[in-house]
Structures are given as C-alpha cells and as structure tokens.
Amino acid sequence: MSSVRTFFADLFLWTFFAAGLVASTGAGAVLDGTQKNVATAVGGVVSLLAGSRIAKKPRIKAFLSRPGTLWFLFLFNGGTAVAMYFAMGGVKGIIAAAAMGLVSLGAAGGLVAGYRARQDTARHARHARQGAAPQPAPQTPWA
Incomplete structure (x- = not known):
C-alpha cells in the first residue's frame, strides 16, 4: 500500500x-x-x-549532488545567463539572466561544499592512519 x-x-x-x-x-x-x-x-x-x-x-x-552534474549545471546555466543577457532585450533579459545566474551560483556553491567535504574526509582518514586524533575544521570563513 x-x-x-x-x-x-x-x-x-x-x-x-x-x-x-x-x-x-x-x-x-x-x-x-x-x-x-x-x-x-x-x-x-x-x-x-x-x-x-x-x-x-x-x-x-x-543525482543533483554528483560533481559531474554540478559542473554541468554551473557551466551550462552560466553560459545561458550570459547569452540571455545579450540576446534578450530589456528587463526580461536581465531577469532571465539573473535567474539562470542564480542557478549557476547555486551549483558552484555545491561544488565548493563537496570539495570541502572531500578534503575533510581525506584529512580525517590520513590522521586515522597515522594514529593521531583529527583536528576539527576551522569555523571561520577566512581560514
């Protein structure tokens, strides 16, 4: 059921x-x-x-979290945003380009988050092999 x-x-x-x-x-x-x-x-x-x-x-x-999918979304939507800005006139072109640009930036954020997660996982695995306790990741955005 x-x-x-x-x-x-x-x-x-x-x-x-x-x-x-x-x-x-x-x-x-x-x-x-x-x-x-x-x-x-x-x-x-x-x-x-x-x-x-x-x-x-x-x-x-x-599927949407896979790096290949995120790269496609980033590049395709970024290129489409640029093309829409130049091909469409006026406010419609700006709004369409902004919407596609936001999707592209969202995919870029997913790529960065995935990269950081893979780096943290690799760092923890390396410390575990060496017998040392892993250090927590810094919480500041500039570190």
Whole structure:
C-alpha cells in the first residue's frame, strides 16, 4: 500500500511540475494581455514549488549532488545567463539572466561544499592512519 501511495504522490508532483512548465512557457500561444501574464506567473510558481519538492527525493538529490552534474549545471546555466543577457532585450533579459545566474551560483556553491567535504574526509582518514586524533575544521570563513 505504501508503494502505491508513493507512486501516486510522485505522479502528482511530476504532473504539477510539467503542467506548470507548460503554462509558464505556452501561455502566449493561447492567451493575451493580463491573462497571459497571470498564467505565466502562476505556472512558474507551480513548477518551482513542485520542482523543489521533487528535488528533495533521495534519488534526485543524489543525482543533483554528483560533481559531474554540478559542473554541468554551473557551466551550462552560466553560459545561458550570459547569452540571455545579450540576446534578450530589456528587463526580461536581465531577469532571465539573473535567474539562470542564480542557478549557476547555486551549483558552484555545491561544488565548493563537496570539495570541502572531500578534503575533510581525506584529512580525517590520513590522521586515522597515522594514529593521531583529527583536528576539527576551522569555523571561520577566512581560514
């Protein structure tokens, strides 16, 4: 019974995610004016909320934490942000570039955190092999 419930919960999340993406990107083909703007905004919020819930799932979280995935997200979204800034005009270009730049910076933060975690693990393993007690990592950002 639990697996059936999980299946339908996942199906529900992915459906809302896809519907939000379709509404936010395809509203211009069907609607005009204020209705188009509302559909685009609501679709974006729905897909963002559903996507954030999907990203918390263990398998997705493990995939998004891999260094290769983080490097791809960092480089691709950083390049896309630059291209959007120059290709799109006005406020839309700035907002789109800022959003993609934030995703790129988030991936860079994940890369740095993963690098530090691997360094701490290696340091602890080295100290364990030498028989010394590991020193705690400094808590100051400048160390």
